[in-house]
Amino acid sequence: MLEPTVRAATSPEVGPAADYFQGYTVVGLLAVVGVLFVAVAFTAGRLLRPEVPTPEKLMTYECGVDPVGEGWAHTQVRYYVYAFLYVVFAVDSIFLFPWATIFADPGFGGVTLVEMFIFLGFLAIGLLYAWKKGVLEWT
Known part of the structure; x- marks a missing residue:
């Protein structure tokens, strides 16, 4: 006669899909923390930086040379x-x-x-x- 299987009372039975996705909880949590970290950093930067626009700051900057002429240039x-x-x-x-x-x-x-x-x-x-x-x- 076969004896019935004894199940532990502390761990409910979970299906194979739950076991599969349980391994990704750490990855998902790390992704959420990373996104939150970037969002907080950008928000803090926006709130803390001074905004004093001047004509020099609004001018296009390219390699330290003042932009002169058209934007199109020939490249070899x-x-x-x-x-x-x-x-x-x-x-x-x-x-x-x-x-x-x-x-x-x-x-x-x-x-x-x-x-x-x-x-x-x-x-x-x-x-x-x-x-x-x-x-x-x-x-």
């Missing part, structure tokens, strides 16, 4: 190309660090080495293309 495209090349090689370094940590593990050496040389080959082809187009010359 090569600056964006350098920024794009920097992003490409920064992403390359992000892929190289995990590869270097896995490379020494048993069973990954040869496969990861071939994959990384293929990846670096694609980057080298892109860099060679940029060099042939004259993008890397600063003139």
